[in-house]
Amino acid sequence: MNNRQGSLTELEGAILSEIHHRGASTAFKVRKAFQESMSLEWRGSAGAVYPAIRRLTDRGVIDAAETGSGRGTVLLSLTPQGVAVMEDWICDAERAASVGLDPFRLRSGMWDRLPPVRKAEAMAALRRTVEAEIAALRQYVVSLDPIERPRIELAISLQLTRLDWLDGQRAS
Amino acid sequence: MNNRQGSLTELEGAILSEIHHRGASTAFKVRKAFQESMSLEWRGSAGAVYPAIRRLTDRGVIDAAETGSGRGTVLLSLTPQGVAVMEDWICDAERAASVGLDPFRLRSGMWDRLPPVRKAEAMAALRRTVEAEIAALRQYVVSLDPIERPRIELAISLQLTRLDWLDGQRAS
DNA sequence: TTACTCATGTAACAAGTTACATGATTTA
């Protein structure tokens, strides 16, 4: 989590991308965007977003221009250096290719060790919940812009893989 | 992250499972197991594992029995309540079915917005890295016990899905 | 004028990270 020279946290990278690609001009709007659409990964908590933007501004990758409006609105944009840093973050193949944190995968070897009845209940509940997630994601995906759509499509693929895996377990 | 009544962090749940299912009897061995085989998700840092075990012991779900050996070895086991708490964690369908944190998915909408040359380079590097990950996982999976194997098989499935997705991008 | 939205942020807390400190026992 050391934040020196060039490396960004996932949240920081996402914030830069949001500002650059979607022209989200204020911290408030960035937060809103995270809360509404990226809620899969983060909550967009004020206590995370505002400090992150402060860090990025201090590092010179975000330019914060006060508007003098009564609401205290501060317009955010990327400096040229910020664009470079953002692109490096997007193109970091090592990080992009790492498997990440997956609560399903983490538990996947343990369901089989449960008492039989408990296991059967758990698998059934799991299947229902995954199916519900897929339905929700499918309904959600139609309304999305080009940045968000792949994210949700990949989430659907992940859930379908889980469903397949659950089928395989039932067969064995 | 509030840790009251029944709820466990992912690390805490994994620790309980490790102790119960694999009979990992000391904090040291739990750490080792995380470092060696679960490194996909965590580092098994001392600063995470020891405090987590302390929390679980204080909550009465782990029984810590000192052996009086010169090395200060403390044998860990689950209390009956601990087994119940662990099973609840394993069977938590809401959490198991959530998509988790995925650095690939997070970036997936952004590669398309890069300058064409940069994009082509990034996609090529990504493909190479994902393929290397798959090769490494396939080599690794043969040597695993029944708890670990599904985890790695699902990681391979995830990487294959990514590869498919990259193919789809190249086609369009 | 009341309520909602825009807009900023801080404080207390949770739970990871690395790096360090300490010492006993076993193996080469």
Added chain:
DNA sequence: TAAATCATGTAACTTGTTACATGAGTAA
């Protein structure tokens, strides 16, 4: 006896979380 391994842990730090505080502008 020197090095590796077993075994415990703490300290400083990072970066998330929720909950709270403050206030201006806008729409009912």
